[in-house]
Amino acid sequence: MKEKIWLSPPHLSGLELGYIQSALDSNWVAPEGPNIHLFEQKLESYLGDNSYCVALQSGTSAIHLALIMLGVKRGDEVLCQSFTFSASANPIVYQGAIPVFIDSEPDSWNMCPDLLEEAINDRISKGKTIKAIIVVHLYGMPAKMDEISAIALKYNIPVIEDAAEALGSTYKGRMCGTLGDLGILSFNGNKIITTSGGGALICKTKKEKEYSTFLSTQARDSAPHFQHSEIGYNYRMSNISAGIGCGQMEVLKDHITARRQLNQLYREFFSTLEGIQIFSEPDSNYYSNHWLTAIVIDEQKLGFSREDVRLHLEKENIESRPLWKPMHLQPVFSDAPYYVGQVAENLFIKGLCLPSGSNLSSDDFLRIKESFLSLF
DSSP states (O other): OOBBSSSOOOOSSTHHHHHHHHHHTTOOOOSSSSHHHHHHHHHHHOOOOOOOOOESSHHHHHHHHHHTTTTTOOOEEEESSSSSSSGGGGGHHHOOOOEEEEETTTTSBBOOHHHHHHHHHHHTTTTOOOOEEEEGGGGGGGOHHHHHHHHHHHHOEEEEEEOOOOOTOOTEEETTTTTSSEEEEEETTTTTOOOOEEEEEEEHHHSHHHHHHHHHBBOOOOOOOOOOOOOOOOOOOOOHHHHHHHHHHHTHHHHHHHHHHHHHHHHHEEEETTTTOOOOOSTTTTTTSSSSEEEOOOOOOOOOOOHHHHHHHHTTTBBBBBBBGGGGGGGTTTSSSSEEOOOHHHHHHHHEEEEETTTOOOOHHHHHHHHHHHOO
16 A cells, blocks of 8 residues: 555654753653743744743643633633634633634635624624634634724624634734734644644733743642642643754744645646635735645536545545534534534535645655546
């Protein structure tokens, strides 16, 4: 069997080893140590002014802490993009709050501002308390943040920016993750950079960073004994994982360049094939890291469905994946309120993510092209 071509595998550079060895040599192997603080500093320097980062165990824990920081409690409502991975929505339920799902718009595939405002007005008319909005930059593509931020400001609702897939992407020249009241990043093994597993919370002030760090380390009060006045969480990243992140930060720009170049190769290839539309930036205000290259398949024009294509690639040992199944269609959220058109549902039926790793070789790409051509 041919060697597997993965969708988005980890891409280590070797630079990580020095930081890991330093942690082992100094015995800093707990969720404390110099690599953690250095990794946070590297992130803050990359993201720019007024970015205060807290390194955590996952992007999910970062969203959970963001909801806690915003005072989300049982019975409150949180408006959340429906077209996303479940990790965007699950922490809402951790808090006993109610997710209210919003459909996407067709340009960026992210939260629709019109449906967002419609949902806010409807929930308010029903006497509901809306405590936050969670917007996602899907597959690295920035959301329409000007419109969403204006609506959030109008109704005084804070925005959590889920930039798990969008490190390095920008909207009107500003880094994704820094556009909301709080932002989150993910360093899972399939992301632009990895810490083997991990995430970060992006705060606006040093005070917010200090408080979220306090919560992430079991909320231990300043005392010679173990004393706790608040509920805390075991969410802090380990010093070894942060060492991997430090090494990965040194190649972040290279990884983004490689994924964007790969996206361009796909774009050139599919330009000659009727029935396949590649997901692209709507205009020059959007700069995507193209974490994953995604296509939408018109079965009428192509003669094959999304599933036909996926199964054909699978036979060639090439991993691809349908676009996210919207949260309002997930059994676990079947009772949640939702405000939808047809955008997310249509994308789920017709869309496919293709191998997009920054370490994808030219031979791998040739295999992918040949597999498509053999199907046609």
